[in-house]
Amino acid sequence: MMASVGSLPFLVETNGDSTLLMMILHSRNLKFSPKLGTVNASSFEYSGARGFGRGRLNYRCGSRGLLYLMGNNRHIRALGKSSGTSEDKDESEDDVLQATIEKSKKVLALQRELLQQIAERKKLVSSIDSESIPETEGTQGSSISNEYSDENLLSDSNSRKGFASIGSAGENQNGGIVFSNFVHSREKEIPDVSSVDIDEGFDKVEEEEDKLSPAEISSSRLYVNEQLSNKRYETIKADTPPIEIKKSAKTSSLKYETLEDVLESNLREVVNESNNVESEGEKPPPLAGANAMNVILAAAECAPWSKTGGLGDVAGSLPKALARRGHRVMVVVPRYGNYAEVQETGVRKRYKVDGQDMEVTFFQAYIDGVDFVFIDSPIWRHLDNNIYGGNRVDILKRMVLFCKAAAEVPWHVPCGGVCYGDGNLAFIANDWHTALLPVYLKAYYRDHGVMKYTRSVLVIHNIAHQGRGPVEDFNYVDLPEHYIDLFKLYDPIGGEHFNIFAAGLKAADRIVTVSHGYAWELKTSEGGWGLHGIIHENDWKLRGIVNGIDTKDWNPRFDVHLTSDGYTNYTLETLHSGKHQCKAALQKELGLPVRKDVPLLAFIGRLDQQKGIDLIAEAIPWMMGQDVQLVMLGTGRPDLEQMLRQFESQHHDKIRGWVGFSVKMAHRITAGADILLMPSRFEPCGLNQLYAMNYGTIPVVHAVGGLRDTVKPFNPFEESGLGWTFGSAETNKLIDALGNCLLTYRNYKESWEGLQQRGMTQDLSWDNAAQQYEEVLVAAKFQW
Numbered sequence: 001m002m003a004s005v006g007s008l009p010f011l012v013e014t015n016g017d018s019t020l021l022m023m024i025l026h027s028r029n030l031k032f033s034p035k036l037g038t039v040n041a042s043s044f045e046y047s048g049a050r051g052f053g054r055g056r057l058n059y060r061c062g063s064r065g066l067l068y069l070m071g072n073n074r075h076i077r078a079l080g081k082s083s084g085t086s087e088d089k090d091e092s093e094d095d096v097l098q099a100t101i102e103k104s105k106k107v108l109a110l111q112r113e114l115l116q117q118i119a120e121r122k123k124l125v126s127s128i129d130s131e132s133i134p135e136t137e138g139t140q141g142s143s144i145s146n147e148y149s150d151e152n153l154l155s156d157s158n159s160r161k162g163f164a165s166i167g168s169a170g171e172n173q174n175g176g177i178v179f180s181n182f183v184h185s186r187e188k189e190i191p192d193v194s195s196v197d198i199d200e201g202f203d204k205v206e207e208e209e210d211k212l213s214p215a216e217i218s219s220s221r222l223y224v225n226e227q228l229s230n231k232r233y234e235t236i237k238a239d240t241p242p243i244e245i246k247k248s249a250k251t252s253s254l255k256y257e258t259l260e261d262v263l264e265s266n267l268r269e270v271v272n273e274s275n276n277v278e279s280e281g282e283k284p285p286p287l288a289g290a291n292a293m294n295v296i297l298a299a300a301e302c303a304p305w306s307k308t309g310g311l312g313d314v315a316g317s318l319p320k321a322l323a324r325r326g327h328r329v330m331v332v333v334p335r336y337g338n339y340a341e342v343q344e345t346g347v348r349k350r351y352k353v354d355g356q357d358m359e360v361t362f363f364q365a366y367i368d369g370v371d372f373v374f375i376d377s378p379i380w381r382h383l384d385n386n387i388y389g390g391n392r393v394d395i396l397k398r399m400v401l402f403c404k405a406a407a408e409v410p411w412h413v414p415c416g417g418v419c420y421g422d423g424n425l426a427f428i429a430n431d432w433h434t435a436l437l438p439v440y441l442k443a444y445y446r447d448h449g450v451m452k453y454t455r456s457v458l459v460i461h462n463i464a465h466q467g468r469g470p471v472e473d474f475n476y477v478d479l480p481e482h483y484i485d486l487f488k489l490y491d492p493i494g495g496e497h498f499n500i501f502a503a504g505l506k507a508a509d510r511i512v513t514v515s516h517g518y519a520w521e522l523k524t525s526e527g528g529w530g531l532h533g534i535i536h537e538n539d540w541k542l543r544g545i546v547n548g549i550d551t552k553d554w555n556p557r558f559d560v561h562l563t564s565d566g567y568t569n570y571t572l573e574t575l576h577s578g579k580h581q582c583k584a585a586l587q588k589e590l591g592l593p594v595r596k597d598v599p600l601l602a603f604i605g606r607l608d609q610q611k612g613i614d615l616i617a618e619a620i621p622w623m624m625g626q627d628v629q630l631v632m633l634g635t636g637r638p639d640l641e642q643m644l645r646q647f648e649s650q651h652h653d654k655i656r657g658w659v660g661f662s663v664k665m666a667h668r669i670t671a672g673a674d675i676l677l678m679p680s681r682f683e684p685c686g687l688n689q690l691y692a693m694n695y696g697t698i699p700v701v702h703a704v705g706g707l708r709d710t711v712k713p714f715n716p717f718e719e720s721g722l723g724w725t726f727g728s729a730e731t732n733k734l735i736d737a738l739g740n741c742l743l744t745y746r747n748y749k750e751s752w753e754g755l756q757q758r759g760m761t762q763d764l765s766w767d768n769a770a771q772q773y774e775e776v777l778v779a780a781k782f783q784w
């Protein structure tokens, strides 16, 4: 049999289920002498998720313009077709077609049978679960085993054996399998099966697959390119005329006009069945599947150990949501104090900062499926209550040391006995404090062919703080001279200066910011704080993802700060009594008159220009003319702290100004207040309004950034919306909105309860955001 060997590009469309694939082969430029044969899909990779992928297919095939494609995944039996013309007249075209269709039917029947088996086994597992296994929170270990459970069930016993004998896998503390260095999976060639006959082809591929680890199989499947949008796919599809198969007397019995019809119809059937199987059983958690990566989030703060604001919350909770999806996730953060639950690893390293050798040691804890690694050095010890304290150069040196050490954590710190390694790895850096990390990754490693497969994503939580300084500050960051261009920025206020955020934004593979609204605002001269030009230029790699909330920590049902001093936990069902009890407890704790009917307003936040506390200050004379109580919790600018104290002493029967940082009070105020004020001048996302809504507390917000994205204005005609918004940061606008809010509170109880109910029943969890972060991470991974 004459066989031809070559290579052609293909596009692949996945159906959203990693066990099935619909492949459409685009072979416009294909020139070969086709003869039915086999195809080596050695470059065949797919995302495993809904979407599109592309790749290059090396083939050896023959006959009749038909290709029988085999993926490296044993569960993929995809048919494609080529536009090649046949010169071989030995076999009739129709026979070949018929044979191919029969073969595909057999494969599909097999898949159907396997899906049935999955359904049965799932039922069995869930009945065992419900009878004997106590419910546990998703841990890394359990997530990973879930991730592969379908595939295990789909595979034969050999494949299970294959999964069990992973060379690079280790055990994490939870007993789950963790995959270390994925780099080899990209470097290792997928075995060539081009020379096998079609009948033996599948078996051969399966044999070869059994030699690969899941990491390798998974990596080999992956080739997601975000640029490859549906539009592009459609265009290419339109360019490629569908291959009409002429009906002859022999083919007249065929129901389908084209092979594509046959395939699509059959596959659709199986996809539907697979969906039905899913819906019959318990809905599985959303998992990264083949997209599972090693992820290291680096931040200057991380709750509950260190927190000055929303960044700490995000660093403490986003990683857990990523781990629940099946990623191996680490958080790296400085060790500012002695934390009870963390242990020293014994690993010591030295890094140069401003010409001086500095030693760091690493501490570690494994909590909720996440490895928390704390970098210890005298440079930031005892800064618990002042983590951004010191002068500009002090802070800069701390960030230099932290970023240098964080970049090498995946090599040096064994978590659960196994280092993360630098393959299949992405760093998530946060704000200017860790914006040097993407730069170091490039300058120290990738420029020298090291960490070739490591990627970085930089998250903008607040563009107002940028790590600015005179150009000479470049000497502190210890980089090759030509890197200075990344840092140099000119703006009318600062003139030519050194800007760390600017360099990070340019060097990162992807940029995320914490809402869609803020992603847009960042590109304006008002919202970009001098970096709008750079953000504009890098718009292609920017994405807005609205923060979630930790629904265990910030949940009135489980809130540990509501279990004493007269407070109580509550749910939507017990909202009425529970919230009143919390309100009474708060009034009592703060020494305010305990009154059920008076609207209790609250503000929680950093006291600085961003939070619009001055608008509240200007509105206070109007407020004090109303029958309201106001509680303000904050710390920050000394003049604003003084203002809080002053308001309290002037209106002691109505106002409390709590100056300080108290997580307990933040929770109690959120539970006890009726209304939360957030008149922020700008707000990238804002977490307090999300917490408030989850506690049945109604937000009144300036419609800006993430506040606009998350607080839909109340519409009394449709009884929709979540709170009150005002369009510009002006006191009279705040007063208008608050006036309407108070009117509704007093006179329209049902509308009020509707607002509370809608707020409390939203899905504010991190799961949705984590899925979007995963898309960004995968896009970064396949970006060169």
Ligand SMILES: Nc1ncnc2c1ncn2[C@@H]1O[C@H](COP(=O)(O)OP(=O)(O)O[C@H]2O[C@H](CO)[C@@H](O)[C@H](O)[C@H]2O)[C@@H](O)[C@H]1O
Binding pocket: 308, 309, 310, 311, 313, 314, 461, 462, 514, 547, 604, 605, 606, 633, 634, 635, 660, 661, 662, 663, 666, 683, 684, 685, 686, 687, 688, 706
């Ligand atoms: N005195 C105090 N005592 C106790 N707790 C206090 C407190 N002051 C503030 N907090 C807490 O700190 C957090 C503040 O988070 P925010 O998101 O509202 O603002 P922040 O501006 O810090 O965060 C930045 O990053 C986050 C995360 O991306 C973005 O949501 C936000 O828009 C952006 O400005 C909340 O958990 C709040 O309860």
